[in-house]
Structure formats: structure tokens, C-alpha cells
Amino acid sequence: MSSLIKTRLQQGHQTSQFPQGPAQPLERFRGRPLVDSAKCRESCIACVDACPTDAVLVQPLRIDLGACLFCGLCQDTCPGGALVFTSDHRLAVRT
Numbered sequence: 099m100s101s102l103i104k105t106r107l108q109q110g111h112q113t114s115q116f117p118q119g120p121a122q123p124l125e126r127f128r129g130r131p132l133v134d135s136a137k138c139r140e141s142c143i144a145c146v147d148a149c150p151t152d153a154v155l156v157q158p159l160r161i162d163l164g165a166c167l168f169c170g171l172c173q174d175t176c177p178g179g180a181l182v183f184t185s186d187h188r189l190a191v192r193t
Contacts, residue, residue, distance in 0.1 A: 121187050128168040128183040135159040137180040145172035145181055154181070163189065 114122050123129065138159050145154045153165035154172050159180060161172070172181045 130186040137178040148175040
């Protein structure tokens with residue numbers, strides 16, 4: 099128990115100033131995906147096969163964000179780099 103308290107004290111503050119300041123996601127954070135169908139190789143469905151929730155669709159290439167787990171498997175298996183996760187955390191819309 100004392101080691102847990104000691105570790106927590108060493109971590110310091112882990113909060114950010116958002117929304118007053120910019121958000122600072124961690125390096126491994128996966129945010130808004132970018133889809134560039136021009137980089138998609140013809141008849142390649144590696145990203146579709148890799149997706150555990152069938153969130154990646156083709157014709158045209160797109161991601162169903164309601165089904166996506168942001169696991170990154172589609173990005174890792176895409177040989178052309180057509181799917182890339184950014185660090186942009188803003189996914190909500192007002193309209």
C-alpha cells in the first residue's frame with residue numbers, strides 16, 4: 099500500500115488545462131482517423147480482414163466510427179498507408 103502512495107506522489111499532476119488550453123494527448127493516443135482512398139491498392143482488403151468489428155468498409159474506403167475500437171490493426175496492416183490515426187481528439191459535431 100505504501101508503494102502505491104509513493105508512486106502516486108512521484109507522478110505529480112496529470113491533468114491538462116483543456117478546454118482553456120490545448121489538449122495534450124499521450125503519444126500512443128489514437129484519435130480521428132484519416133482515410134486516403136487514393137493510397138488504397140486495388141483489390142487489397144487487408145485492413146478489412148484485420149478489423150475485429152468490421153468497421154472498415156470498402157467501395158469507397160471508409161471507417162464506421164460507431165463500430166471502430168481505435169485498435170489500430172487496420173493502420174498496421176494497410177500496405178499503402180491509406181488509413182492513419184491522428185492525435186486529433188475532436189470527433190464530436192454539433193449538427
